[in-house]
Structure formats: C-alpha cells, structure tokens
Amino acid sequence: MSTSNDLAPLRHTAAHLLAHAVVDIFGDDVQLAIGPAIDNGFYYDFHKQTPFVPEDLPRLENRMRELIARDLKMQGKPISRAEAESYYTQRKQPFKLDILHGIPDGEPLTMYAIGDFTDLCRGGHVDSSAAVGAVKLLSIAGAYWRGDEHNPMLQRIYGTAFPTQAELDAYLAHIAEAERRDHRKLGRELDLFSIEEDAGAGLIFWHPKGGIIRRKMEDWLREALTRRGYDIVFTPHVMRRELWNTSGHTGFYAENMFGPMEVEKEQYQLKPMNCPGHILIYKSRRRSYRELPVRLAELGTVYRYERSGVLHGLLRVRGFTQDDAHIFCMPSQIEREIEDCVDFAWEVLRVFGFDSYKVELSARDPQKPMEYAGTDEEWARAEGALKNTLDRMQVPYSYMPGEAVFYGPKIDVKLVDAIGRPWQLTTVQFDFNLPRRFELEYVAEDGSLQRPLMVHRALWGSVERFFGVLIEHYAGAFPTWLAPVQAVVLPITDVQVPYARTVQAALGDAGLRVDVDDSNERLQKKIRNQQLLKVPYMLVAGKNEVEAGTVNVRDRSGAQATMAVAAFKDKLAGEAIARK
C-alpha cells in the first residue's frame, strides 16, 4: 500500500477539489483558509456564516467525484505579490491575504488552478483530478485559524483520498477496526471501568474486572522494580502549597493544577506530580555518594486540570496514577541509569506484547538557550549521555532539537500497537531545575558537597492510559495472565453443575480465576456470552466429561480439545506464570 508521503500530492489536490466543491455549492458565503494534506488524508478550513451540517458531506463528496471524473488538469502559474494581493482583496479573502502576508518577500508565488478553482498554493500536486482516484469526506470540526484560540473559529472538513477505491476501502476498514477496539466501548462491555457523571469528568472508576487486570499489571511492575534496584515509596496526595512554590509548579505548571485548598489558614495543594514528594524523601537526611544511585519509585496518583474539551476515556483524564520514578545519581553513573531505563522500557514492550516501537531524543533548541534551565555544560553532558547510551544499545532514534522541556533533555519511546498506531508512553527526562531549587546534594568521596543529577522516568506513563492502550491493543481479549476471568466452566445441564463446581475449586486452589456459568441457558448461548466477554478458555462439562473426569476446552478461536482437569490446570497455570 502507498505510504502517506507518496499520497500527499494526491491528497493535497483532493483538498483543492474539496474547496472547488464548496465554492460550487455554497458560493460567496465562504472564505477560504487553508487545505493541506495530513497523515491520513487532508482537510480544508473555511469560514462560513452558517456552519456545515453532516448532510453537506455527501453533497460535497458527490460534487468532488464529478470533478474527478472530468479529469481536470492542475495548472500552476507564477504570480506577482501585487497581483495576488489585489486578487484576494477583490475577492474578500482575509485568510488568504493573511497567508500571503506571512510569506517572506522574494519568494516566488504560484496560483494553482484546477477546473474553475484557483488557489494560492505552494504546490505539490498530482497532474489531474483523475489521479485523485477515490475520496471520502469524514467529518466536520471547528478549528481556530492558525490553531490559535484567539483567532476566529473556522469550519474544518476532514477527508481522505487514495488512488484506488480498494485502498480507500482498506483504510475505512482500518478505521472500523479501531472503533471496534475502542477502549471506552470495550470498557463498558467487559465491565472494566467507568466514568461517572456524578463524580465528575475525567475521573476513573476501576470495576472489579478492571481491578484484577490493574493488580496483575502492578504486581508485575513491583516485581520488576525490585529486581532492578528501585525502592518503592508512598507520598501524600495533598501537600502545603509552599512546597509547590519551591518546586516552581505554582508558576510554570499553574494551568494544569487544581486550585488550592485551605486547612487551618494554610494553603494546601493537590499534587499534579510526584517529584517534590520524592525529593523530600531524598532530602530527609544527608546522602552519601556511597548510596547513590537512589531510585525512588511510586505508583503515584496525581490530579491535573485538563480542559473539558480534551478529556478522552482513559487516555486523557484528570486523575491518574503514574508509574513514576526519580533517580538521583552521580554524573559517572548516569549512562548506566539511562541504559537501565531504556532496557526497562524494552521489558515493558515484551511483557505486554508489543513488538514495534520508535524512539525520540528531544534536545533543546540551540537558537534559544536562554529559555532553558541548566547550563550549557549540563545540557551538553546530558544530551551526550542520552545519545551515547542509545548508540551503545544500537537503538535507532530520531533526534528532535527544540522538543525538550525547559528543564532537561529526554528520551521518549513510542510503542506501536496491534493495528499500527503509535502511543507515547515511556519517557526518561533529565531535570536540571528541581535539584537546584531544592538544593539537593550528596557528600562526595572527598567530603565535598555535590549536586546529584536527577532523572524522571515513567514506563507506562500512567496506569490509566496504559490500560486504555492495552484494551485497544488486545481488542479486549487479554492474555491469560491478565484476563479477569481466565476460564469459565460451562455445565451443559443442571446435572453437571456440582461437577463444574469441583472443577472450579480445583483450578481456584491453584490460584486461577475461574467462573461457572450455571445460568439456565443452552450451551450455545453460554458460549456466545463468554465469547463476547472474551474469556480465554471455556470448559464444557457434559455427561461424557463428568464420567471421564475431563473438560472439553474451547479457546477464543473456537478450537476444542478434551483434557483431564489436572492437565488443564497445569496448562493454565503455566500460561499465567509465563505471562502468556
């Protein structure tokens, strides 16, 4: 299949055809803004007195198909700045004029014409409308001019285009698959979690089945943390606001914090981050170089104010638990620590069934050193440490200058899920800011006081978000070790219920999570119900099985095998231990 890069010219042309269709149908009511190709298609922004309605999309789409069928040629013509200026002034197109004014003097300008539609455009088109092939308009949305909320709100129409209908259909099927996996839908259907209007937006309730999965995830994490030399800590959810003044969060992070609360005339603050808490533990006594690195880990629940419009299921919430850790170490130790963080990230990928990832190294913008905390030397050394580590581990990565946060450079790992979507979860960040603000130190070998390096690191990012990603990655069909119910015994008639109970007890004694479906339903219905709940194994128990002391095991794919109860117990326990 073509990549989005190859498709950009085709989609850019499709955007022009969309604008053509909009002008055809709505005429002078619209002003044109901008219409680029994007990763999965294209959009065009318009300013229009009355908003587009969903019924407009098929009309516009049909019009676009007519234009495509006419095989219109795309023709570019150079134009002078003055000509462009008067062209758009005459036609009362303020956004086009704004674009024009943003183009540096001396750059050549081109007008691209296709059919009756002419647009100031940088170019990058296919030659004719016929090459656009198959189009589909997907949605209408509001978007600020130039993405700035102080600017007018425009009407954006999103669409996509492919050379052939078959490729378009494949893409639409992919979208449908993503909808099928939507963690919000599966979360309800599988009774994993909910968000309760009575409690407030962006706050997650973990139901018993979601709770089992979370506990299994956390059990694994705590084991891994311990194995890798982290110390697990717990810190308060509310701390004096003065602490957040010291850390600087009341300044640079104020936008994302819940408001202060007053207790006995003292201001307190719900924590948006765990770092100050860990720093207080570090500072609680004098530290020696002998005990470094200090690695403090916490499943730390934080609360952040997110604007109502950006909340999204488990992926964007207002209260969540970070799998957070802070590493305090000497410069000589830093590369080993970074390496372990990256290696830890690999372990996460492996354990949770991801086999693809991308790594980004975010550095500061060399043009604006003043906008960052920390000295040039610190930045050079930290970026060097990150680079060296990745190179030594032979990890391919993208170097992203200007993408670092103000307090230090970082490595981000984006994992790629079962249907190819990237998710940014793991982050490993240097912090030059907090050690200085809190005056962190340790006693060096020569007795002098030195400032430790501090690294923030999260693997899942947050338990909630990672859970959401896992639900979609597995499409709700969790591997045995995570599945809330690992097997369900299905007695065919009431007569087998006592036997089903003994099977349940035998497996339960081995620490396995097993239910019995003793409902008054036929076997077909029980199977259907459990299939919808995505239980890994169904154990059918009828007359034959009772007599033989076996169960007929049906897995989620529908495959069947009869085996002794003890044999199934070993199989299931083996999978649980192997985290399959």
Add this chain to the structure above:
RNA sequence: GCCGACGUAGCUCAGAGGUAGAGCAGCGGUUUCGUAAACCGCGGGUCGUCAGUUCAAUUCUGACCGUCGGCUCCA
C-alpha cells in the same frame, strides 16, 4: 475553554407540543439442551439538570452538567 453534534429503560436505539416504545440485558416460569442468541410472562424511564415560554414541555428557548468529533500537520 472554543466550534459543531448529541444526551429517551442497564446497553443499542425509535418517537411526538397533550406526561413514551422496540431489541438485548434483568426478574419469574417452562425447557435440561453438546460448541456464537430456546420459549412464555413480568418489572423498569420525574425523556441529563435547572429555569423560562405555553392551558399543557420530555418535545420550543436559555443556562448549566456530561458525552462525541475537532481545535500542534501551514501558501
């Protein structure tokens, strides 16, 4: 927060200015059944919340709460 759409039973959804319906789920019963939906019956909604208009509102208007698609891809 902003633009647009939406909010009717647990879920999916229909409906109309004169106080509501289906399927599934639930409950009761019949059936005792071999690998993705047996049959009969019953209960369940102050139609998101609060105001306003009206003889009358769940339906119209407004505010609020919440959900969904977007608001960083730059001629």
